[in-house]
Amino acid sequence: MSDPQPLIRVDxxxxxxxxxxxxxxxxGVIHAVDDVSVELYPGxxxxxxxxxxxxxxxxxxxxxxxxEPTSGTIEYLGRDISTFEKDDLKTYRREVQMVFQxxxxxxxxxxxxxxxxxxxxTIHRDVxxxxxxxxxxxxxxxxxxxxxxxxxxxxxxxxGGQRQRICIARALALDPKVLVCDEPVSxxxxxxxxxxxxxxxxxxxxxxxxxxxxxxxxxxVRQIADRVAVMYLGQxxxxxxxxxxxxxxxxxxxxxxxxxxxxxxxxxxVTGKRIVLSGDLPSxxxxxxxxxxxxxxxxAQQKCVDEEPELIERGTGRPTKCHFVTPTxxxxxxx
Amino acid sequence: MSDPVxxxxxxxxxxxxxxxxxxxxxxxxxxxxxGEILAVLGExxxxxxVHARAVLRILDMPPAYITGGRAMLGDVNLFDLDEADMREVxxxxxxxxxxxxxxxxxxxxxxxxxxxxxxxxxxGISTREARAQALELLQWVxxxxxxxxxxxxxxxxxxxxxxxxxxxxxxxxxxxxxxADEPTSSLDxxxxxxxxxxxxxxxxxxxxxxxxxxxxxxxAVGLADRIAVMYxxxxxxxxxxxxxxGDPKHPYSAALLRSIPDIQRxxxxxxxxxxxxxxxxxxxxxCPFNPRCPYATDVCLTAMPPLEQVADDHLSACxxxxxxxx
Numbered sequence: 303m304s305d306p307q308p309l310i311r312v313d314x315x316x317x318x319x320x321x322x323x324x325x326x327x328x329x330g331v332i333h334a335v336d337d338v339s340v341e342l343y344p345g346x347x348x349x350x351x352x353x354x355x356x357x358x359x360x361x362x363x364x365x366x367x368x369x370e371p372t373s374g375t376i377e378y379l380g381r382d383i384s385t386f387e388k389d390d391l392k393t394y395r396r397e398v399q400m401v402f403q404x405x406x407x408x409x410x411x412x413x414x415x416x417x418x419x420x421x422x423x424t425i426h427r428d429v430x431x432x433x434x435x436x437x438x439x440x441x442x443x444x445x446x447x448x449x450x451x452x453x454x455x456x457x458x459x460x461x462g463g464q465r466q467r468i469c470i471a472r473a474l475a476l477d478p479k480v481l482v483c484d485e486p487v488s489x490x491x492x493x494x495x496x497x498x499x500x501x502x503x504x505x506x507x508x509x510x511x512x513x514x515x516x517x518x519x520x521x522x523v524r525q526i527a528d529r530v531a532v533m534y535l536g537q538x539x540x541x542x543x544x545x546x547x548x549x550x551x552x553x554x555x556x557x558x559x560x561x562x563x564x565x566x567x568x569x570x571x572v573t574g575k576r577i578v579l580s581g582d583l584p585s586x587x588x589x590x591x592x593x594x595x596x597x598x599x600x601x602a603q604q605k606c607v608d609e610e611p612e613l614i615e616r617g618t619g620r621p622t623k624c625h626f627v628t629p630t631x632x633x634x635x636x637x
Numbered sequence: 638m639s640d641p642v643x644x645x646x647x648x649x650x651x652x653x654x655x656x657x658x659x660x661x662x663x664x665x666x667x668x669x670x671x672g673e674i675l676a677v678l679g680e681x682x683x684x685x686x687v688h689a690r691a692v693l694r695i696l697d698m699p700p701a702y703i704t705g706g707r708a709m710l711g712d713v714n715l716f717d718l719d720e721a722d723m724r725e726v727x728x729x730x731x732x733x734x735x736x737x738x739x740x741x742x743x744x745x746x747x748x749x750x751x752x753x754x755x756x757x758x759x760x761g762i763s764t765r766e767a768r769a770q771a772l773e774l775l776q777w778v779x780x781x782x783x784x785x786x787x788x789x790x791x792x793x794x795x796x797x798x799x800x801x802x803x804x805x806x807x808x809x810x811x812x813x814x815x816x817a818d819e820p821t822s823s824l825d826x827x828x829x830x831x832x833x834x835x836x837x838x839x840x841x842x843x844x845x846x847x848x849x850x851x852x853x854x855x856x857a858v859g860l861a862d863r864i865a866v867m868y869x870x871x872x873x874x875x876x877x878x879x880x881x882x883g884d885p886k887h888p889y890s891a892a893l894l895r896s897i898p899d900i901q902r903x904x905x906x907x908x909x910x911x912x913x914x915x916x917x918x919x920x921x922x923x924c925p926f927n928p929r930c931p932y933a934t935d936v937c938l939t940a941m942p943p944l945e946q947v948a949d950d951h952l953s954a955c956x957x958x959x960x961x962x963x
């Protein structure tokens with residue numbers, strides 16, 4: 303990515319959620335996102351991957367300004383989004399749109415598809431005159447591969463994959479520049495998942511969109527992302543070109559994540575050496591000292607407990623947050 | 638195969654809804670051998686979970702009705718038992734492991750209370766003995782510091798540990814058959830690997846038989862001896878796991894295999910299956926896969942193909958099985 307001006311720049315962003323549990327008397331803070339810096343360039347798909355609790359969805363929400371960062375800044379085209387008010391905020395919300403995982407929760411069951419797809423124009427009144435709305439609805443439905451004649455149906459009359467297409471159409475209504483997609487295909491069946499991934503790729507090519515693509519399924523991310531950031535307990539562990547990160551991971555956590563994918567060769571023999579991590583994710587309310595992965599890492603040494611590694615280039619051509627980078631483990635061969 | 642432990646024979650389950658009758662399971666038959674792992678593979682709405690709940694008779698009836706078939710556990714037809722006898726069978730001879738451990742565990746009792754209660758009631762042993770056995774079980778399923786976990790409430794457990802507790806409870810009474818319904822789908826991928834390994838080792842050590850219900854082909858081939866593929870309530874393919882995965886004989890299985898994204902390969906376009914799974918209120922005539930099938934001909938539009946042997950131990954319900962390419 304040579305373009306010097308990123309669309310979105312996340313700069314040392316921290317998000318802590320206060321933990322005040324009166325019933326069990328616990329208190330403290332959840333370290334949801336801890337000092338994360340990433341950039342999204344025009345036309346790029348940035349994959350955010352990691353297991354539940356790693357902070358990837360919180361980061362997406364911060365970018366959408368659905369949450370305010372505890373510290374650090376998020377810039378859109380060089381301007382701090384936390385300073386946006388009124389018109390600026392409205393423009394930001396138009397140009398940066400979101401697609402969610404749960405298609406039932408993100409479509410009002412009492413609104414027809416026409417209502418859903420024209421609501422953006424009732425909020426952004428100057429975009430499209432009212433008499434042009436019906437044609438726009440038909441065009442949007444066509445764009446996402448749905449039958450324009452179904453515009454007066456309700457969400458429950460569509461399958462999960464079709465509902466996600468409707469959500470994508472809604473996100474596209476105002477000609478955005480960026481889509482923040484939070485697990486957009488995770489709730490869909492495999493056969494339908496592939497359709498929606500293909501649709502997102504087509505739309506990116508057609509409109510030059512940029513995506514922040516949050517997902518836990520590395521195989522899906524491989525199909526669409528240009529760069530991938532791997533998160534663990536609120537921090538980016540490794541970031542780089544998708545092929546490098548996913549096929550030749552340099553951080554032990556990425557290696558474990560990639561190796562844990564169930565894979566088999568064409569004859570159905572299970573392939574690849576699986577690195578089974580011991581233990582569970584530590585609580586984000588009390589992250590381990592030093593490297594946050596040290597409690598589950600098979601390479602951990604005293605240094606990893608004492609000293610937090612920096613996210614810097616360590617001879618693999620991309621930043622990795624690990625004292626002992628090994629650029630050797632390849633992704634398991636499959637299908 | 639030695640005598641089957643579980644025989645499901647021509648099982649039919651209907652849901653009678655306001656909008657009409659849904660044939661959720663439409664004539665499913667298979668035999669499960671001792672120590673065998675059979676993966677039942679399918680997408681949402683395929684009937685894979687409903688079939689298991691029907692066998693265990695834990696469907697909400699109504700709206701569900703078991704309208705035909707038998708579920709033979711040894712020589713007992715589970716559908717002939719009265720509810721009291723069925724309760725004796727559940728857990729002791731055939732047990733179920735659910736997808737989400739946190740909804741399956743009772744949030745207001747500790748893990749220990751729940752396991753001890755189970756052992757006391759069903760084994761008729763004292764609390765003291767039950768506690769000792771509970772500890773042993775937790776150790777057995779690989780839970781670190783089991784003493785402390787007995788006192789924990791479910792919300793204090795991570796997904797992986799909670800699912801191990803569920804495994805411990807499912808095997809507590811040493812059942813012959815374990816029905817595992819998407820046991821790892823709610824878990825993170827690194828924890829998923831641990832739980833799958835645990836299930837595999839349990840079957841190896843105890844000769845328990847397992848029906849593994851999953852939507853994940855790679856999980857199925859990694860763990861199962863045989864794979865049964867369900868589509869629209871019907872079994873469309875059944876065969877040795879490696880054969881179904883490596884040389885599928887049904888267009889749906891083949892298409893499903895191709896549509897799985899591969900981390901090794903970045904495809905310009907993923908080979909998706911066109912269309913959506915059928916609405917079972919209004920299922921297509923003939924083979925339910927025909928609207929999405931690249932091989933479909935006129936005959937597929939009128940009559941459902943029978944599930945027939947097409948290779949060694951390998952059944953397919955397709956008129957065009959010999960044209961199918963992976």
